[in-house]
Amino acid sequence: MTVRIPLHRRTFLKAAGASALGVAASALPFSAARASGLTVGFIYVGPKDDYGYNQAHAEGAAAVKAMSGVTVVEEENVPETVDVQKSMESMINFDGAALLFPTSFGYFDPHILAVAPKYKDVRFEHCGGLWSADKHPANTGSYFGYIGMGQYLNGIAAGHMTKSKKIGFVAAKPIPQVLLNINSFLLGARAVDPAITCRVIFTGEWSMAVKEAEATNALADQGVDVVTCHVDGPKVVMETAAGRGAYLCGYHANQAPLAPEKYLTGAEWNWAEVYTGMVKQALAGETIGNFVRGGLAEGFVKMSPLGPAMTDAARKQFAATHAEIMKGGFAVIKGPLKSNAGKVIATAGQSFQESDVALERMDYLVEGVLGATS
Amino acid sequence: MTAALCVGLAAFSLFLATIGKSPVEFYGLVYKAGFGTSFSWANTLSRTAPLLLAALCVALPARLGLIVIGGEGAIVLGGVAAGAVAMAAPGLPGGVGIALMAAAAALIGGAWIGAIGLLRYKRGVNETIASLLMAYIALALMNHLVEGPLRDPASLNKPSTAPLPEGFRIGDLPGLDVHWGLAVGVLGCVIAWALMERTRWGFAARIIGGNLRAAQVQGLPVGRLLFCWTALGGAFAGLAGMMEVAAVHGSANASLAAGYGYTGILVAFLARQNMLAIIPVAILLAGFEAANGLTQRRMDLPDATVLVLQGFVFIAILASETFYGRFKMFQPDRWSRS
Numbered sequence: 001m002t003v004r005i006p007l008h009r010r011t012f013l014k015a016a017g018a019s020a021l022g023v024a025a026s027a028l029p030f031s032a033a034r035a036s037g038l039t040v041g042f043i044y045v046g047p048k049d050d051y052g053y054n055q056a057h058a059e060g061a062a063a064v065k066a067m068s069g070v071t072v073v074e075e076e077n078v079p080e081t082v083d084v085q086k087s088m089e090s091m092i093n094f095d096g097a098a099l100l101f102p103t104s105f106g107y108f109d110p111h112i113l114a115v116a117p118k119y120k121d122v123r124f125e126h127c128g129g130l131w132s133a134d135k136h137p138a139n140t141g142s143y144f145g146y147i148g149m150g151q152y153l154n155g156i157a158a159g160h161m162t163k164s165k166k167i168g169f170v171a172a173k174p175i176p177q178v179l180l181n182i183n184s185f186l187l188g189a190r191a192v193d194p195a196i197t198c199r200v201i202f203t204g205e206w207s208m209a210v211k212e213a214e215a216t217n218a219l220a221d222q223g224v225d226v227v228t229c230h231v232d233g234p235k236v237v238m239e240t241a242a243g244r245g246a247y248l249c250g251y252h253a254n255q256a257p258l259a260p261e262k263y264l265t266g267a268e269w270n271w272a273e274v275y276t277g278m279v280k281q282a283l284a285g286e287t288i289g290n291f292v293r294g295g296l297a298e299g300f301v302k303m304s305p306l307g308p309a310m311t312d313a314a315r316k317q318f319a320a321t322h323a324e325i326m327k328g329g330f331a332v333i334k335g336p337l338k339s340n341a342g343k344v345i346a347t348a349g350q351s352f353q354e355s356d357v358a359l360e361r362m363d364y365l366v367e368g369v370l371g372a373t374s
Numbered sequence: 375m376t377a378a379l380c381v382g383l384a385a386f387s388l389f390l391a392t393i394g395k396s397p398v399e400f401y402g403l404v405y406k407a408g409f410g411t412s413f414s415w416a417n418t419l420s421r422t423a424p425l426l427l428a429a430l431c432v433a434l435p436a437r438l439g440l441i442v443i444g445g446e447g448a449i450v451l452g453g454v455a456a457g458a459v460a461m462a463a464p465g466l467p468g469g470v471g472i473a474l475m476a477a478a479a480a481l482i483g484g485a486w487i488g489a490i491g492l493l494r495y496k497r498g499v500n501e502t503i504a505s506l507l508m509a510y511i512a513l514a515l516m517n518h519l520v521e522g523p524l525r526d527p528a529s530l531n532k533p534s535t536a537p538l539p540e541g542f543r544i545g546d547l548p549g550l551d552v553h554w555g556l557a558v559g560v561l562g563c564v565i566a567w568a569l570m571e572r573t574r575w576g577f578a579a580r581i582i583g584g585n586l587r588a589a590q591v592q593g594l595p596v597g598r599l600l601f602c603w604t605a606l607g608g609a610f611a612g613l614a615g616m617m618e619v620a621a622v623h624g625s626a627n628a629s630l631a632a633g634y635g636y637t638g639i640l641v642a643f644l645a646r647q648n649m650l651a652i653i654p655v656a657i658l659l660a661g662f663e664a665a666n667g668l669t670q671r672r673m674d675l676p677d678a679t680v681l682v683l684q685g686f687v688f689i690a691i692l693a694s695e696t697f698y699g700r701f702k703m704f705q706p707d708r709w710s711r712s
Contacts, residue, residue, distance in 0.1 A: 047677075075667045077677040080629040082622050086417040087667045093413045094406075094668055106532050110624045128531065173521070175531045204517055361530060374522065 037069035038098055038283055041091035043084060044076045045104035046207055050233035052252040057103040057127070059253065060271025064279050073097060080106035088115050092122055099282050101275065103127045108142070116140045123288060125278060129360070131291050143274060143292035145300030146354040148184040149325055150267025151228065152332045153303055154249035155188020156321055157264040158226035159196055160314030161247045162189070168224035168246075169200040170215045172231045174373040176362040181230045181267075183366045184332050185249070190368060192317065199224055200371035207232040213240045220244035226264070238263075247309060254304045265318070266304035273299040295354050297326050329353070339364035340371075378694035379644070382687035389682065395673055407668035408661030416551040421660035423552070423621075424449070426559030427614035428638025429645065429652045430566050431487060434607035435501070436647040437570055438600060439583040440494060444505030445611040446635025447512030448486045452479035452612025454516050456619040457535035457626030458524055460542050468541025475542065475616050483612020486512065488605030495597045501604075513631055520627050534627035544621040553621035555614070560653060562610050567649035569606075579603050611635065637663075640688055659684065 040061075048058040054076065065072040073095045078084050084107050091097040098121065102112060105128035116124045116137045124140040131142035158167045167189055169182045186198040199222055201215035212229070216237050219227060227241035228249035235258060238248050242259035250256070250266020278288050294300035303322065306315060324330055331353055335346030345364060346352065352359055365371060387397035408418050431445035456475040463471065490508065493499040526536040544554045570576035578599055582589040589596055614634060619626050641659055645651035666680045 073671040075670050075677070078667075079632045081618070081632045082420045083632070083663075086420060086664065089413065090407065090417065090664075090667045091671070093411070095671060106627075106629055109532075110622070173533070175533065177531055204514075204521075 037071065038279065039071045039073060039091075039096050040064055040279060040282075041088070041095065041097035041100045042072065042074045043078050043087055043091075043100070043102040043104075043107065044074070045080065045106070046077060046232050048074070048076045050207075051235040051238070051255050051258065052231070052233035054103070054232065056253045056269035057101070057271055060269075060275040061101075063272035064275050067276060067279060067283075069283060070279060071095075078104075080104060080111065082111075084111045085115050088112070088124075089119075092119055097122065099123045099125065099279065101125050101127070105129075108140075112140055113137070123282065125288060133290065138290070141288055141290040141292065143278075145269060145274075145298075146293065146295035147267050147269065147301045148180040148332060148359070149296050149330070149354055150301050150303060151181040151184040151249075151251070152188040152191075153318060153322060153325070154228050154251075154265060154267055155185040155190075156192055156318050157188075157306075157310060157314055158185065158228070158247070158249055159189035159192025160311060160317065161264060161309065162196060162226045164223045164225045165193065165196045166222065166224045167196060167198045167226045168216075168219035168222075168228075168241075169198055169369075169371075170212055170219070170227065170229040170231060170237045171200055171202050172206045173204060174202055176360055178230045179362045179365060179373065180333075180359055181251075182369055182371075183362070183364075185228055186366060186368050187332055188321075191321070196368070198369045200365065200369055202371070203231065205231075209233075209236045212236045216240040217244065220246055228266075250304050256304055256307060260307065261309060263304070263307040264310055264314075265306050268302050268304055270299055270302040293355060295325075296322075297328055333359065333366075338367045340367050340369050378690040379687060381694070382690035383683075385690065386683050386686040389686065395675060399673060400669060400675075403669050403672055404662060404665040407665035413551075414661075414664060417664040418657060418661040419550070419552040419556050421663050422656045423555030423559050424614045424618060424632075424634040425637055425641050425656040425660060426556075426652060427562055427610045427617070428634045429641035429656060430562055430638075430649065431483075431607040431611035431635070432639050432642035433645065433647040433649060433652060434566060434570070434610075435487070435491065435604045436642060437583045438579050438603050439586065440491065440600070440604060441502045442487060442490060442505045442604060442607065443502055443639050444490070444507070444509035444512075444635070445487070445607070445638050446631065446633065447505070447509035448483035448608045448611035449615040449618070449635050450516045450630045451486055451512050452483040452615030453619045453623075453626045453630040454519055454524070454535070454615075455479045455482040455612065456616035457520070457538075460538045460625075461524060461526075461536050464536075464539045464542075468539075471539070471542040472544065472620065475620060476613060479612040479616030480609035481612070483615065484605035484609035487608025487611065488601050490608075491600040491604030492597070495600045509635065516626070516630065517628060524626070526625070529625070529627070532627060534623075534625040537625050538620060542620060543624065544617065553617070555617035555621050558613065558617060559656075562613070563649050563652050566606070566610070570649055575599065575602075611638075637684075640684055643688065644691055 042061040044054040046054040048054055061072055073091055075087050078087050088100055108126045112124050112126055116139055120139055126142045129142050129144050171178050182200050189196040199219055203211040203215055212231055213236050226247045229237040229251055234251050234255055238255045238258045241248055242262040248263045253268055256263040281288050331351035334351035336348045337345040339345055390397045390400055407414055428445050435442040455478040459475045459478045490501050490505045493504055494501045520535055521533040524535045525533050546553050578594050641652055641656045645655040662680050669675050670677055
């Protein structure tokens with residue numbers, strides 16, 4: 001096999017490379033994506049179609065996309081490192097984004113805080129909390145929803161449908177938001193039958209499919225017959241649990257398409273409502289609030305449509321509790337209540353509203369939850 | 375190597391064309407977002423910094439014939455060590471604190487990867503598998519530490535070590551929007567190159583890489599050399615973790631596991647384990663990554679596009695190593711004649 005190349009290889013390659021680059025650089029019509037109107041950037045920490053946290057945000061972004069006078073730019077799988085800082089700056093510099101929604105909790109400190117002071121005209125809205133006027137730039141803000149109430153309603157559905165009186169929760173990390181969801185799920189089920197217990201397994205990671213599948217199987221092995229979760233992408237938990245014959249309560253987004261017969265209901269984010277509201281404010285030249293919160297009643301959170309497996313009794317109590325929550329003032333964490341380590345959480349008559357900041361520091365699992373925070 | 379790179383890029387162009395996207399537009403956007411403007415350069419160089427040190431953790435042991443792919447473990451532990459030092463002695467003057475953090479990170483990174491070299495020598499444990507598995511142990515250790523003993527109670531929803539005191543933070547290079555990690559990385563590459571190519575320990579290391587038996591026959595202290603060189607690679611990786619904590623995150627937490635250790639493998643192999651070649655290769659790959667966002671936004675490509683591109687390039691490199699010398703056109707003397 002003889003190949004004759006008349007040129008010296010290096011010279012040839014250099015020339016070829018250079019000319020290719022030149023052609024690419026000069027002949028390219030860089031379409032100006034800077035449309036008139038408002039450009040809004042969304043950044044996700046995982047894939048947009050994870051049936052979970054990121055999909056919920058991407059559905060909100062899709063609603064914004066449908067608005068007139070708005071251009072939406074998106075990036076997925078952006079780690080909480082210098083990557084997200086540069087993604088934000090790239091959206092500002094190349095796309096002219098004036099409103100950014102970096103949606104992962106870990107994007108805020110230090111990343112948004114590092115970038116925001118450099119771009120005073122750009123608004124940074126962060127999902128998850130922490131904004132305070134004395135510590136953080138005025139062009140940043142935070143928004144979040146009280147989704148614990150949704151897990152309480154999940155618990156009511158689970159309480160009716162469980163036969164073994166054992167329900168299960170696959171959780172990522174023992175942090176306040178997750179603990180509140182676990183406790184709410186159990187308390188909802190106990191509103192149906194006080195004998196019910198909830199087994200919880202922490203995977204230690206926000207997204208680790210193998211451990212999530214193992215945890216779900218371990219729950220099923222222990223006789224758990226209704227499963228919910230709080231991980232970034234509930235797909236694996238839902239499919240595994242359905243495969244083991246358990247009923248499912250969803251989280252983050254609607255997972256009914258994964259197992260329609262087994263899906264009872266689910267606590268979903270309703271970011272479309274929040275995002276279109278904020279973008280409308282921005283278009284009208286109004287300032288978006290720096291600290292925005294809401295729950296079921298405010299439309300920040302919604303429940304998946306009830307699945308076909310739900311019994312009439314379950315539907316009835318679900319609807320009644322849902323209506324009560326919508327009236328406002330409903331408290332899930334109320335006395336008398338003890339932690340599963342025996343500590344008194346609330347005495348008789350004491351209750352915590354969903355907006356109570358004490359709940360954002362939750363470090364316990366309530367009595368009836370089988371598992372430990374550390 | 376350039377040839378392999380071009381083959382990889384060409385194959386990727388075909389891939390793009392088959393999914394109906396324009397390769398010309400793609401490379402144009404990569405140029406624009408990675409190298410086209412001053413912001414692009416800042417973006418690229420910020421991403422380059424950790425890759426340089428991570429690549430050294432692969433390239434140094436590779437010169438002794440060891441394929442270490444678990445640098446990620448040394449990076450996260452180096453970061454945790456830096457966070458722990460800052461928590462233990464927050465009152466120290468900034469310069470001393472930074473030096474201590476760097477020392478602790480280098481020490482733990484060096485011990486972690488050095489142990490792999492030692493295991494190889496003493497017990498014949500395969501260093502590739504051992505380093506990969508130890509990276510998972512390191513991750514678990516990091517999670518345990520930042521969620522347990524080292525957790526700052528104020529870090530509610532993202533368990534982290536306590537924020538570094540202001541004096542312990544490392545800022546940007548003067549006049550640039552790039553932190554000092556870049557300078558440390560470049561310096562690391564130069565030092566590693568000098569040690570490997572210009573000292574007798576480097577010469578001994580290369581003998582071991584070329585022919586272990588010969589090295590033993592020569593009476594070289596093979597075990598000590600294996601340990602020291604793998605430990606040096608680990609120390610660089612640990613330093614990368616410390617730079618992430620001191621220059622980017624401000625505390626140690628799970629974000630340290632960003633995959634730099636794995637991209638470092640690609641960088642080192644592309645650079646053919648040449649310490650100086652690591653610098654341009656890291657910049658090139660960082661540029662690809664810097665462009666990832668813009669290609670997603672403008673061409674509606676999935677984020678995995680850059681991974682696919684890196685895969686094509688990596689396979690082209692590996693294939694070229696296999697072909698090297700096997701066909702006439704790949705024989706070295708054919709090209710050195712002119």
